[in-house]
Amino acid sequence: MKTxxxxxxxxxxxxxxxxxxxQFLDSLESFGDVNGEIVFLSEYNVGVCRGCKACFLRGEERCPLKDDRDVLIEKIMASDGVVFASPNYSFQVSAIMKTFLDRLGFVFHRPRFHGKTFTGIVAQGIYGGGKVVKYFDFVGGGLGFNVVKGSCVTALEPMVEKDRRKMYQTIVRQSKRFHAQLFRPTHPEPSTFQLMAFRMSRTSMKLTLGDDNRDYTYYRDHGWFDSGYYYPAKLGPFKRAVGAIFDCVAARMFKPTGA
Ligand SMILES: Cc1cc2nc3c(=O)[nH]c(=O)nc-3n(C[C@H](O)[C@H](O)[C@H](O)COP(=O)(O)O)c2cc1C
Incomplete structure (x- = not known):
């Protein structure tokens, strides 16, 4: 069973x-091999990021906010698949969702949800949710997830039958894509963009940071200064060559002054 x-x-x-x-979870559960759980972020105490950057620089345990952040991260870690669902508020995610994402900010520096499947759902009254779906897709990749393209559902209240039917179809289609990804190999070959992001950031960190910095020690301790990618992915000759080029480009860009 997958969670x-x-x-x-x-x-x-x-x-x-x-x-x-x-509906998304019900549709997934109908396959018979998935257990779903809803977590209302509003039921948890998630503080507004103060911007001190202690998590980036010295480690997430140094965050001055003592709240439910780690309980929620544990829920992600215990899941095979994760959905972020938000209303479209003023053409963005809700403040509740954004507050949560900001508290995961250090994970964009040190991605840790590799191997897990992710998708986003945006609910709206009229317009603008397409861009929010794209935002969720991007966020999922940045956190390390395997991203299944998200979707947006649109309906005014009270919901009319046509909107209800359209929403159901959209969600069921998305859940089928998600289910397929959930059972694929968990560590796929990275895209060229993902490879570039990894190689450029790891080389810049190696050259510009030291072991007083948590990004540096995290990358070092995970072997990421020497690995092909975050996880042991099979890289073909093309990706190996481009990866080396990205390392060289970053090395030139971030060469310590005076060297
Ligand atoms: C503060 C606020 C801002 C909103 N902004 C938008 C918007 O930009 N575009 C839109 O289509 N709907 C917008 N809506 C409507 C909500 O997206 C819509 O009612 C949605 O169903 C809310 O989710 P909920 O039913 O889970 O509360 C907004 C609603 C609120 C309360």
């Missing part, structure tokens, strides 16, 4: 965001 957790970023317990996330 999938949907994090709902709406304060409304029976709003469109919840309905879409619930």
């Amino acid at each position: 999938v957790t949907a994090f709902v970023g709406s304060a409304r317990k029976r709003g469109l965001t919840y309905i879409a996330a619930r």
Whole structure:
């Protein structure tokens, strides 16, 4: 059995965001090999990031906010698949969701959700959610997940039958894509863009940071200064060659002054 957790970023317990996330999990569970759980972010104490950057520089355990951040991260770690579901508020995710994402900011520096499947769901009244879906897709990749393209559902209240049907079809289609990814190999070959992001950041960190910096020690301790990618991915001759080029480019860009 695989475990999938949907994090709902709406304060409304029976709003469109919840309905879409619930339908998504129901559809996944109908395959018979998935257990789903809804987590309402509004039920957890997640403080607003103060911007001190202690998590980036000295480690996430140095965060001055003592709240439920790590409980939520544990829920992600215990899941094979993760859904971030948010209403479209003023053409972005809700503040509840954004507050949570900001508290995961250090994970963009030190991605740790590799091997897990991710998707985003955006619920809206009228317009603008497409860009929020793209934002979720990007965020998922940055956190290390294997991303399944997200979707946006649109409906005004009270919901009419046409919107209900359209939403159901969208969600079921997305859940099928998600289910397929959930059972694929967990460590796929990275895209050229992903490889570039990894090689450029690891080489720049190696050259510009020292062991008083948590990004540096995290990368060093995971063997990422010498590995082909975050995880042992099979890289073909083309990717190996381009990877080496990205390392060289970063080495030139970040060469310590005076060297
Ligand atoms: C503060 C606020 C901002 C909103 N901004 C947008 C928006 O930019 N575009 C849109 O289509 N709907 C917008 N809506 C409508 C919500 O996206 C829509 O009602 C959605 O269903 C809310 O999710 P919920 O039902 O889970 O609460 C907004 C609603 C609120 C309360």
